[in-house]
Amino acid sequence: MPAERGVTDIAASDIVETVPSALIVLDRNLNITSANRAFYQTFRTSRAETEGCLIYDLGNRQWDIPALRTLLESVIPHRASVEGFEVEHVFPTIGRRTMLVNARKIFRPGDHDGYILLAIEDVSEERAARAESKRNWQLTQSIVDTIRDPLVVIEHDMTIVTASKAFLTMFGTTLAEAVGRKFSELGQHQWDVPALRHLMDKVLPENKPIESFEIEDNFPGLGRRVFNLNARKIFQSGNQVTRMLLVFEDITDRKQRERDAETLTNEVSHRIKNNLQIIIGLIAFESRSQAKPSVEGYRAMQGRIGAIAQLYDLISQTSRGDTVAVDDYLTEIARTMAASLLGEKSGIRIDVKAGPLKIDPDRAVPFGLLINELATNAVKHAFPRGKGRVLISVDQVGPEIELTVADDGVGMMDKTQAKTPEKRGADYVAIFVRQLGGAIVPVAAHGTGTTIRIRFPSLLVPQAGPEPLAA
Amino acid sequence: MSVILIVEDDAFIRQIGEVMIQDCGHQTLSAGSVCEALAILRSSQPLDALFTDIYLESAMHGGCDLAIQARSLRPGLPVIYTSGNTLTEKMKSLFLGDAWFLPKPYTQTQLKNSVEGLLAA
Numbered sequence: 001m002p003a004e005r006g007v008t009d010i011a012a013s014d015i016v017e018t019v020p021s022a023l024i025v026l027d028r029n030l031n032i033t034s035a036n037r038a039f040y041q042t043f044r045t046s047r048a049e050t051e052g053c054l055i056y057d058l059g060n061r062q063w064d065i066p067a068l069r070t071l072l073e074s075v076i077p078h079r080a081s082v083e084g085f086e087v088e089h090v091f092p093t094i095g096r097r098t099m100l101v102n103a104r105k106i107f108r109p110g111d112h113d114g115y116i117l118l119a120i121e122d123v124s125e126e127r128a129a130r131a132e133s134k135r136n137w138q139l140t141q142s143i144v145d146t147i148r149d150p151l152v153v154i155e156h157d158m159t160i161v162t163a164s165k166a167f168l169t170m171f172g173t174t175l176a177e178a179v180g181r182k183f184s185e186l187g188q189h190q191w192d193v194p195a196l197r198h199l200m201d202k203v204l205p206e207n208k209p210i211e212s213f214e215i216e217d218n219f220p221g222l223g224r225r226v227f228n229l230n231a232r233k234i235f236q237s238g239n240q241v242t243r244m245l246l247v248f249e250d251i252t253d254r255k256q257r258e259r260d261a262e263t264l265t266n267e268v269s270h271r272i273k274n275n276l277q278i279i280i281g282l283i284a285f286e287s288r289s290q291a292k293p294s295v296e297g298y299r300a301m302q303g304r305i306g307a308i309a310q311l312y313d314l315i316s317q318t319s320r321g322d323t324v325a326v327d328d329y330l331t332e333i334a335r336t337m338a339a340s341l342l343g344e345k346s347g348i349r350i351d352v353k354a355g356p357l358k359i360d361p362d363r364a365v366p367f368g369l370l371i372n373e374l375a376t377n378a379v380k381h382a383f384p385r386g387k388g389r390v391l392i393s394v395d396q397v398g399p400e401i402e403l404t405v406a407d408d409g410v411g412m413m414d415k416t417q418a419k420t421p422e423k424r425g426a427d428y429v430a431i432f433v434r435q436l437g438g439a440i441v442p443v444a445a446h447g448t449g450t451t452i453r454i455r456f457p458s459l460l461v462p463q464a465g466p467e468p469l470a471a
Numbered sequence: 472m473s474v475i476l477i478v479e480d481d482a483f484i485r486q487i488g489e490v491m492i493q494d495c496g497h498q499t500l501s502a503g504s505v506c507e508a509l510a511i512l513r514s515s516q517p518l519d520a521l522f523t524d525i526y527l528e529s530a531m532h533g534g535c536d537l538a539i540q541a542r543s544l545r546p547g548l549p550v551i552y553t554s555g556n557t558l559t560e561k562m563k564s565l566f567l568g569d570a571w572f573l574p575k576p577y578t579q580t581q582l583k584n585s586v587e588g589l590l591a592a
Contacts, residue, residue, distance in 0.1 A: 266556055270526060273555030274481060277576035281487030284579050288494070302578035309576050313557055340581050343588070 022120040025106075030055050030072055033115065042122055044093045065089045071103060076116055080105050098127045150248040153234070158183040161243055170248075172221050209233070214251070226255045269312075276309050303376070304369065304428075310336050311368040315361055323358035326394050326401075330354050333371055334392060341379050347387035348379055354394040357401060363436060367403075367456075370432035374405040374452055377429075382409025382450060399457065402441070406451040473519035473590055477501045478508045478537060479553075480528045488522065488582070495583045504528050505537045512544045520589060525554040525562060535565035542567060549589045553577065 016023055022039035024032055035050050045059055055072070056064040067087045075082055081104040090096045100121045107114040141162065144151055150167035154160055160178045168175060171186055184192035209232035216226045228249040233242055280302045287298035314332040315324055334350045342348055359367060371392055378390045390407045429452075433440060438456040475492050479485035480503050489499040500516065502508035505527055512518070521541050527533030538550045550570040554562070558572060566572070569592075573585045 269557065270555040273575045274484060277484050277487070277555070280576045280578055281484065281490075284487060284491055284494075288490075299578070299580065303580070306576050306578045306581065310574070313574070316557065340578075340584070343584070 022122070024050075024055070024118050024120070026055055026072070026116040026118065028114065030116075032058065039120065042094075042120070043091070060092065062089075062091050062093070068101075071101060072116065076103055076105065097122055097124045099123065147247075150250075152178075152183070152246050152248075154183050154244050154246065156242055156244070160186075167248070170222065170250075171219075216255075225250060225252045227251065273309050276305055280305050304372075306340075307369055307372045308365065311365050311372075314368065315364050324361050324364045326357040326359055327352070327354040329359075329364065329368065330371065330392055330394060333368055334375070337372065337375055337379070341376065347385075348383050349389045350375060350379070351389060351391045352393070353391060355396065357394060357396055359401075366432045366435045370429060370436070370454075371403065371405065373428050373432065378405060378407040378409065378450065382407040382411075384410060397455065400455045402453060402455050403438075404451060404453045406449060408449040411448050412450050472497055473586075474498045474500065474517055475520045475522055475586060476508065476511060476518050478503075478505075478521070478523040478527065478534065480504060480524065480526075484524075491579045491582050492522075492586060494579065495586065497586065505530070505533050508537055509540060509544075512541050518545060518548065520549040520551065520586065522551045522553065522586070525552050526556065532562065532565050535562065538567055538570065539565075549592070551585055551589055 016036045019036070020038055022036065022042045024035040024039055027033050032050050032053050032055055035047070040046055040050070043059065050058060056069070065087055067085075067089075071082060071085050071087075075085070081102070083102050085101040085103065087099045087101055088096070089099075100123050102119040102121075104117045104119075105114050106117050144162065144164045145166075147164055148166060149164075150170045151164040152160060152167050153162050159180055159182050163175060163178050168178065171178075173186065178186065209230070211230055213229045213231075214226060215229060216224070218224050228251045229246060230249075231244055231246045234245050235242060283298050283302050283305075287295045311333075314329055314336070317328075317332065330352045331354075334352045338346075338350050342350070375390050375392060382388060382390070388407060388409045390405065393404045393406075395402050395404075433454055436456050438454045441453040441455055443451045443453050475497050477485055477488045477492070477499055479488060479501070482503065485501050485503060489501055492499050500511055500518070502511055508521075508523070512521075521538060523534040523537055525532060525534035527537070530536070534552055534554075538552065541548055541550065550567055551573055552562075552566060552570055553573045553575055555575040556562075558574065571585055571589050573581060577585070
């Protein structure tokens with residue numbers, strides 16, 4: 001009658017058959033006394049081929065591995081257990097495998113020689129993944145190092161993961177010094193900028209990249225620099241790691257050129273206007289010694305020279321790239337004219353009505369001078385009682401634009417009157433109309449007031465350029 | 472008749488300004504620099520208004536600084552600024568709150584309107 005298996009024996013065998021690791025038991029002569037199901041499955045063998053076999057003879061001696069011999073014959077005899085002994089081998093049946101072996105001597109009561117329990121874990125895939133990851137990292141680092149712009153990868157807490165050579169060179173640090181440090185601690189804390197920290201806090205929660213964020217400061221070893229930062233989150237597949245990639249573009253030279261250009265433009269503008277002031281001054285001197293009828297003409301000339309300078313200011317304020325916005329331009333002309341011609345308590349109004357049309361900047365000055373001339377004439381001559389309205393309107397009529405300056409004043413005087421200096425203003429109107437290629441449109445009289453209407457072809461957005469050459 | 476101090480580092484434009492204002496019936500004093508202007512402001516010479524260029528002798532906002540000092544020396548002194556540069560927000564931020572601005576080039580009429588408008592305000 002076979003001895004009943006004890007509770008301990010039943011539990012142990014159940015455990016051995018359940019664990020995923022391959023287990024084999026060797027006797028003191030290194031013969032396999034037993035193995036578990038996981039061993040048979042992993043190494044594609046069977047109980048019949050395994051039990052009683054010298055381990056080195058197993059499977060056409062595929063277990064005759066020098067490292068295993070070292071473990072079993074040199075290490076185990078002197079130690080009760082060994083953990084994590086790595087064995088790499090090419091098995092004929094399953095190919096190259098990396099195995100982690102744990103070995104332990106086990107003794108049964110009354111047994112003096114004992115047995116060796118080997119737990120074998122196949123870590124081939126994990127090792128391959130680690131090697132692949134390392135190769136990918138090295139490839140990535142190589143790519144990063146070829147990028148000319150300084151580049152840094154940071155964790156969500158702003159500690160540095162890696163940086164390109166350009167970044168390390170620029171900030172005079174090494175990868176060893178930079179990795180693991182907070183971004184804000186680099187280079188004497190010059191990156192610890194509240195605005196940058198705020199953007200970093202916004203990027204992570206909102207999942208939006210930073211585009212063209214400018215930062216200007218004094219950087220140790222670099223001096224005052226301006227950088228353009230681009231940042232975006234990067235995700236690593238297979239885990240939940242979220243990192244951020246920052247690329248820096250040194251735009252100091254470009255910024256300096258822009259500032260120099262702006263300074264030069266301001267200086268040129270300043271000189272031009274001072275020169276125009278001198279011209280006005282010369283006319284003012286001249287007018288002091290002239291007979292009264294000429295004085296008005298000189299005064300009118302001063303007004304026109306002043307108008308030219310103001311128009312250039314208005315053009316720069318209202319231009320949008322290659323065009324000038326007519327509505328804004330006219331509004332500013334009206335405002336400037338009101339400021340110079342009318343007092344705060346004046347009963348005369350200058351109103352504007354214009355759609356969102358655009359005109360060529362090269363024509364904006366004569367266009368503005370024409371409006372200035374027409375509206376000034378109206379203000380000076382249409383309202384002897386000092387009360388009335390001048391309306392400047394611009395509309396698009398087909399491909400042309402139509403300028404109308406109308407007042408509700410006393411109307412035009414008799415044409416047979418001799419031209420006075422004031423009336424020469426009408427000559428200037430004709431000059432500007434001709435200059436712009438326009439034509440005065442006859443307007444039927446309607447009660448009091450004067451309406452001047454002029455149509456201009458091709459005053460709108462510039463014509464398209466020449467046709468490209470045929471291929 | 473009022474006394475207007477004109478501060479302008481360009482001699483000819485300064486002279487033009489004086490003539491224009493004198494033709495309006497006012498008296499003028501003139502200075503070509505901040506130092507010259509301060510000397511006049513510190514004197515007992517009666518003054519009714521200050522008309523100053525903003526860009527003075529390479530000081531981009533010299534006229535703005537002068538106006539602030541002038542106001543501390545002569546409380547309530549009316550001020551008109553002028554400049555050939557386009558008016559910027561930076562310039563505006565340096566202006567006295569009740570001062571006027573007359574851009575260059577200004578005509579005699581515009582200068583007259585500004586001076587008399589400021590004095591009447």
